Amino acid sequence: MKQLMSFVRKEFYHIFRDKTTMMILLGIPVIQMILFGFALTTEVKNTRIVVLAPTYDEASERIISRLNNSAYFDVADRINSDDEIETVFRNGTARLVVVFEERFGEKLRHEGKAHVQLIADATDPNAATTFSFYASNIINDYQQDLMGATSNPYRITPEVKMLYNPQMIGAYNFVPGVLGMIIILICAMMTSIAIVREKEKGTMEILLVSPMKPIYSILSKITPYFVLSCINFASIILLSVFVLKVPVTGSFATLTFISLLYIFVSLALGLLISTFASTQLAAMLMSGMGLMMPVLLLSGMIFPVESMPYWLQLISNIIPARWYIEAVKAIMIQGLGFMAVWKEIAILTAMAFVLVAVSLKNFKVRLE
Amino acid sequence: MNENQNRNDIAVSCTNIRKHYKDVQALKSVSMEVPRGEIFGIIGPDGSGKTSLFRILTTLILADEGTANVDGFDVVKDYEEIRKRVGYMPGRFSLYQDLTVEENLNFFATVFNTTIAENYDLVKDIYAQIEPFKDRRAGKLSGGMKQKLALSCALIHRPSVLFLDEPTTGVDPVSRKEFWGMLKKLKMQGITIIVSTPYMDEASLCDRIALIQNGEFLTIDTPRGIVAGYPNKLLAAEADNMQQLLADLRKNAVSKSCFAFGDKIHISVSDDIESRLIVSGLTEYLVDKGHKNLLIHEIVPEIEDCFMQLSQK
Numbered sequence: 001m002k003q004l005m006s007f008v009r010k011e012f013y014h015i016f017r018d019k020t021t022m023m024i025l026l027g028i029p030v031i032q033m034i035l036f037g038f039a040l041t042t043e044v045k046n047t048r049i050v051v052l053a054p055t056y057d058e059a060s061e062r063i064i065s066r067l068n069n070s071a072y073f074d075v076a077d078r079i080n081s082d083d084e085i086e087t088v089f090r091n092g093t094a095r096l097v098v099v100f101e102e103r104f105g106e107k108l109r110h111e112g113k114a115h116v117q118l119i120a121d122a123t124d125p126n127a128a129t130t131f132s133f134y135a136s137n138i139i140n141d142y143q144q145d146l147m148g149a150t151s152n153p154y155r156i157t158p159e160v161k162m163l164y165n166p167q168m169i170g171a172y173n174f175v176p177g178v179l180g181m182i183i184i185l186i187c188a189m190m191t192s193i194a195i196v197r198e199k200e201k202g203t204m205e206i207l208l209v210s211p212m213k214p215i216y217s218i219l220s221k222i223t224p225y226f227v228l229s230c231i232n233f234a235s236i237i238l239l240s241v242f243v244l245k246v247p248v249t250g251s252f253a254t255l256t257f258i259s260l261l262y263i264f265v266s267l268a269l270g271l272l273i274s275t276f277a278s279t280q281l282a283a284m285l286m287s288g289m290g291l292m293m294p295v296l297l298l299s300g301m302i303f304p305v306e307s308m309p310y311w312l313q314l315i316s317n318i319i320p321a322r323w324y325i326e327a328v329k330a331i332m333i334q335g336l337g338f339m340a341v342w343k344e345i346a347i348l349t350a351m352a353f354v355l356v357a358v359s360l361k362n363f364k365v366r367l368e
Numbered sequence: 369m370n371e372n373q374n375r376n377d378i379a380v381s382c383t384n385i386r387k388h389y390k391d392v393q394a395l396k397s398v399s400m401e402v403p404r405g406e407i408f409g410i411i412g413p414d415g416s417g418k419t420s421l422f423r424i425l426t427t428l429i430l431a432d433e434g435t436a437n438v439d440g441f442d443v444v445k446d447y448e449e450i451r452k453r454v455g456y457m458p459g460r461f462s463l464y465q466d467l468t469v470e471e472n473l474n475f476f477a478t479v480f481n482t483t484i485a486e487n488y489d490l491v492k493d494i495y496a497q498i499e500p501f502k503d504r505r506a507g508k509l510s511g512g513m514k515q516k517l518a519l520s521c522a523l524i525h526r527p528s529v530l531f532l533d534e535p536t537t538g539v540d541p542v543s544r545k546e547f548w549g550m551l552k553k554l555k556m557q558g559i560t561i562i563v564s565t566p567y568m569d570e571a572s573l574c575d576r577i578a579l580i581q582n583g584e585f586l587t588i589d590t591p592r593g594i595v596a597g598y599p600n601k602l603l604a605a606e607a608d609n610m611q612q613l614l615a616d617l618r619k620n621a622v623s624k625s626c627f628a629f630g631d632k633i634h635i636s637v638s639d640d641i642e643s644r645l646i647v648s649g650l651t652e653y654l655v656d657k658g659h660k661n662l663l664i665h666e667i668v669p670e671i672e673d674c675f676m677q678l679s680q681k
Contacts, residue, residue: 006478010467017466202462206521209426209456210479211448365447367428 003212007220011194015224022228025190029182029232030239036178037171037244044131048076050094052085057105063116063142067098072134085119095121096131108146164249164333171244176328177301179236180321181292183229183259184266188291190225191270192283200280205367214363218356222267229263249335255328258341261348262324268355269320275362295321323347379404379529379560380425382436387420387429387583394420395583397434402562402576407555409574410564411671417583418564419459422533425562426456439528452480455527457518459534465507469498469517472506473524480525490557491520494550512543519550523559530554532563536570548573568672579675586678591671598669598677600624600636601643603650607659616657622646627676634673 015022049067053060068075076094079085088094099117101107108114118135122128165172195217198204207217237255240246248255270287277283296302298312299321305313316322327344330336338345380402387395395417402408410418423429425438427447436443438450463472473495477484488495498516501509506517515535522530532551536544548570551561563574571577572591579586579594587594607613614633617626623635637646643666654662669677 003478003481006475010464010471010475013467013471014464201465202458202460203464205428205458206456206462206476207479208428209451209454210476211452211481212479366430367423368430 004216004220007212007216008223011220011224014194015228025186025228026231026235028186029236032178032182033175033236033239033244036174037239044072044127044134046074047072047096047127047131048094049073049096049098049135050077050079050088051075051098051100052079052082053100053104054080054102055100055104055106057103059105059108059114060100063100063139064098066138066142067135070134070138072131089121095128096135098135164335169246171240171246172333173329174301175236175240175244175246176325176332177299179233179240179259179328180262180299180325181295181301182236183233183263183324184269184295184321185288185291186232187225187229187263187266188270188273188287189284190228191221191267192273192277192287193270193280194221194225195271195274196277196280196283199278208365208367214360214365218271218359218363221271222264225267225270226263229267230260233259233263246332248332250331250340251337254338254341255331257338258324258327258331258345258348261345261352262320265320265348265352265355268352268359271359272355272362275359275364294319298322299325301325320348320351377403378437378440379406380408380436380438380562382421382425383434385421385424385434385436386432387417387424388432393583395424395431398580398583398585399434400578400585400588402560404560405555405558406575407551407561407563407573409571409577410562410580411566411568411571411577411675412564412580413566416580418580419533420583421580422456422458422531422562422564426454426531427451452525453528455522455525455530457522457530457532457535459537461514461518463506463514463518463521466505468503468505469509470502472517473520476521477524482525484524487524487526490526490554491523493553494523495520511539512546515539515543515547519547523554527559529560529562532561534564534566536565536567544570568670568675571671577671579671579678581675581679586675586681594671594674595669598674599639600677601639601646602667602669602673603635603637603643603647603664604629604632604667605635605650605654605662605664606632607654607662609659612657613654613659616654616659617650620650620653622650625676625680629672634667634676636673636677 051064053064064075067073073096077088079088079097082099085097085099088097097119099119101115101117104114104116116139118132120128120132198207233256237248241248269291273286273290274283277286294315298305298308298316299319300316301321305316305322308316323344327341330340334340378401381400383399385395385398386393398417398421400408410421412418420429424431425436425443427438427443427450430444439453441449443450464475467475473484477487484491494516498509498513498520501513506514509517519532519535522532536547539547544567551563551573555561565571574591576588576590577594578588587597589597605613605617610628610631610633614626614628617623617633617635622637624637626633626635635650647664647666651662651664654664
């Protein structure tokens with residue numbers, strides 16, 4: 001026990017004396033959260049639109065002002081002929097052009113039917129779908145108001161209710177994802193480098209010629225980084241609640257518990273990597289690049305797991321981030337408790353055991 | 369001598385050790401036996417297999433063939449026992465550079481389940497010299513101080529066998545001398561010391577030495593025994609033009625071999641002829657060749673001469 005304590009103390013010295021690395025490790029999560037939170041948002045805000053209204057009339061002007069007054073759109077310009085539409089997109093003046101047909105207001109009044117065309121720049125298909133959907137909604141609203149006067153007996157109005165995230169705030173989706181990604185990347189990198197560094201600096205040579213037990217050396221490497229990761233977890237949660245306004249609606253205790261478990265799994269994954277890598281660079285590449293892609297693409301953080309082909313879904317099962325992100329979404333956003341995530345907890349626990357066991361088995365008691 | 373006694377008297381032994389890395393044969397059938405309480409030197413140039421042998425004996429790598437015992441334990445089967453009772457100082461400084469002197473020593477003491485206080489008498493002489501700097505990071509120490517710290521860390525658990533892989537490489541001559549003085553004291557404490565070095569002049573400080581080249585032991589004997597076994601007469605020659613002198617001597621049939629040794633040339637000649645005759649014969653030959661300030665006289669061979677002679681075979 002004294003041996004273990006001494007090992008742990010040594011690891012803390014290593015970390016605290018390397019101030020640059022420590023600042024990086026504590027700074028990365030904060031910077032990433034802020035980046036994702038403010039810059040990389042998928043919400044539609046202030047999309048520039050251009051209007052083509054050949055005939056000036058009340059109806060079209062009302063619609064235009066409704067569009068302009070919404071938070072989603074800004075009317076950047078008005079054009080007068082079809083020929084200019086192409087130019088508008090090429091110059092990047094607008095991402096959406098709203099085209100009213102000739103004599104729009106008159107047709108609407110006399111024939112009860114008029115056309116509006118929405119032309120969207122679909123370079124980014126998701127964004128195009130979103131903002132053209134918003135634009136149609138605004139136009140529909142206007143139509144509803146008109147119809148309010150002339151009542152139509154047969155009408156079906158679907159009433160959509162967005163549960164858990166009624167305002168469709170993007171942060172609700174990415175906070176669990178970023179949490180899952182940052183923890184696994186930083187933890188795996190920290191531990192894998194810490195062990196490989198001993199190999200590279202030659203200190204492993206002396207440590208091996210001593211009664212040190214492999215399990216001690218493994219546990220002592222995990223402990224300080226576990227503490228550091230808890231600080232990271234706290235700073236991410238604080239940022240998400242107070243800066244990004246994503247509340248923890250479910251049980252905070254369960255969220256903390258599963259996060260600590262996930263941190264442990266990630267650290268153990270780093271240990272496993274360290275038993276393969278022989279240089280710090282190799283360890284960094286394996287834990288950074290090797291984990292980044294699968295976590296980013298297969299964890300359900302960006303692309304939903306359900307829409308993946310079956311074989312990719314199978315692969316995504318072995319990615320710890322997938323289970324963690326699912327659980328965090330359930331707790332933070334859906335407001336569920338322990339009972340809702342017991343399966344994820346069980347899977348992560350099993351992963352922790354397997355990873356530690358394999359690392360121990362793989363731990364080389366000799367130099368080669 | 370029965371089997372049991374043998375086990376107790378021999379600190380380190382190995383038989384027919386072979387080791388290869390990919391296409392390099394690092395050790396070719398190496399055998400040796402080191403009794404307890406001896407300072408045993410393994411002497412040879414870089415790349416001769418010293419470190420490989422040390423790593424096999426300290427259980428860090430496995431030999432391809434052969435068996436080895438340290439303190440009565442097999443290096444493969446009982447590696448955990450060996451690791452408890454040997455001290456090892458690798459060739460490269462391998463302590464934690466970001467830990468202070470005291471933290472390093474403390475850490476290694478705890479790893480070996482002991483404390484600095486418990487074995488302080490053993491390391492006192494060595495550690496006392498670096499104790500004034502105990503709060504300094506190990507990475508900031510000078511070469512000689514690093515070496516003393518490394519030795520203290522290797523000794524803190526009172527090992528029965530101490531393995532020192534090139535401990536004096538890159539250390540100044542004064543510290544080197546001091547270091548050998550410390551080894552003598554440790555020997556008095558009953559610790560067996562296996563030490564490797566590329567410096568032939570350190571050979572005479574060992575009780576027995578093994579000369580190693582290309583993964584083979586050339587000979588194992590006491591330094592005196594090795595010098596006594598030198599089969600030829602040895603002459604030292606110097607003149608103004610040393611390069612020309614070496615070339616001319618090599619052409620002469622009398623010299624079996626000639627090597628430049630510092631500012632002299634060592635010539636080994638047959639033991640059968642009286643040295644006075646050889647010296648006068650050679651002098652005449654060299655004066656003929658036009659050498660100025662020529663000086664030739666007989667000398668007593670050193671370990672390095674023996675090494676050269678043995679490695680010629």
